Amino acid sequence: MSSVARFFRRRWPILLPLGVLLAAWLAYAVISPAITGALQGGRTGLHGDMVWFELRQAFLQRSLAAFVWLWFFMLGGAIGSYLNVVVWRVPRGMSVAGGGSKCPFCRTPIRKTDNIPVLGWLRLNGRCRACRLPIAARYPIVELVMGLTFLSVAIAGPLDLAHPLESGIQSLILDGQWRPAASYAWQVTLLTLLLGAGLILYDGFPIPWSFAIFAFLVGTCAPLAYGELYPVEWGSGPGFPAWSRTPLTMAVGLAAGILLGAGVHLLTNFSSGPAGQRAGGVMLAFAIAGLYLGWQAVLTTAATTLLLTLAGRLVLGQTTVVLALFAAAWVQTICGKWMSLWW
Numbered sequence: 001m002s003s004v005a006r007f008f009r010r011r012w013p014i015l016l017p018l019g020v021l022l023a024a025w026l027a028y029a030v031i032s033p034a035i036t037g038a039l040q041g042g043r044t045g046l047h048g049d050m051v052w053f054e055l056r057q058a059f060l061q062r063s064l065a066a067f068v069w070l071w072f073f074m075l076g077g078a079i080g081s082y083l084n085v086v087v088w089r090v091p092r093g094m095s096v097a098g099g100g101s102k103c104p105f106c107r108t109p110i111r112k113t114d115n116i117p118v119l120g121w122l123r124l125n126g127r128c129r130a131c132r133l134p135i136a137a138r139y140p141i142v143e144l145v146m147g148l149t150f151l152s153v154a155i156a157g158p159l160d161l162a163h164p165l166e167s168g169i170q171s172l173i174l175d176g177q178w179r180p181a182a183s184y185a186w187q188v189t190l191l192t193l194l195l196g197a198g199l200i201l202y203d204g205f206p207i208p209w210s211f212a213i214f215a216f217l218v219g220t221c222a223p224l225a226y227g228e229l230y231p232v233e234w235g236s237g238p239g240f241p242a243w244s245r246t247p248l249t250m251a252v253g254l255a256a257g258i259l260l261g262a263g264v265h266l267l268t269n270f271s272s273g274p275a276g277q278r279a280g281g282v283m284l285a286f287a288i289a290g291l292y293l294g295w296q297a298v299l300t301t302a303a304t305t306l307l308l309t310l311a312g313r314l315v316l317g318q319t320t321v322v323l324a325l326f327a328a329a330w331v332q333t334i335c336g337k338w339m340s341l342w343w
């Protein structure tokens with residue numbers, strides 16, 4: 001076997017996803033504009049130089065867009081990598097501040113280049129570089145889910161990065177509009193917290209106090225400091241003074257979350273696994289969701305959670321309700337723009 005073939009045989013787990021990324025970029029930035037240009041050029045009879053100029057323009061713009069999307073994916077992946085550390089250490093009473101990632105078996109610190117979200121794990125074929133013991137696929141899966149979450153919310157959420165150069169980034173950098181960026185940070189914070197809570201409960205631990213306190217501190221301080229995070233405020237009628245709107249929205253959302261959490265727990269607790277489902281954990285996670293989403297959105301999210309939990313039980317046999325809540329809140333965030341039009 002030639003050395004090139006041996007190289008590809010050994011390295012395919014990392015080369016395959018890189019190749020898919022490269023192909024997607026070429027299809028988006030080169031092939032698709034070329035086909036459109038050929039069709040248009042044939043119809044309007046554009047001059048050759050003109051077509052070439054437009055193709056180059058499309059290539060530059062779309063490559064920049066692809067780079068922005070990749071950046072959001074890697075941001076989510078990096079936070080997912082940290083979330084893995086938090087979910088492992090906090091329930092065991094370990095500090096999350098000290099030290100970088102280590103191999104769980106031989107305690108060898110993981111190199112910076114091996115710690116690149118998803119790709120680092122693929123490059124090592126899912127094994128520790130030092131002791132060659134397998135590293136659970138759950139770590140890159142959490143990084144992948146977080147990367148896709150951050151990317152999809154950037155595209156479909158308040159930043160509206162479907163066309164990054166025409167909308168979100170431009171309004172942020174050129175017009176200094178912070179609201180889309182603040183809403184984005186608020187939404188991905190909630191989704192990160194819910195995935196973390198879901199994984200902790202999935203592992204059979206209760207949600208640690210420090211985790212809950214962090215979630216509620218951010219959830220109460222951020223809207224009080226910047227009141228435009230809620231899509232729909234509760235007390236916006238004429239009877240309510242302006243200062244009471246944000247606290248009322250938070251309090252009603254929190255109460256709705258707790259009640260819905262209790263309801264969802266009662267409705268889904270019939271066929272839980274051997275460890276049983278923790279009522280406190282489910283209600284706490286729903287309380288966080290209610291605080292961040294407001295009562296309207298947490299209501300639709302609870303309905304989606306029920307559907308996903310029941311579907312998960314039918315397909316997989318068992319579902320952690322709070323992981324279903326994470327998925328439901330993600331759906332709510334992606335589709336919320338259209339849903340909020342109903343209210």
Ligand SMILES: [Zn+2]
Pocket residue numbers: 103104105106107108128129130131132133
């Ligand atoms: Zn190791």
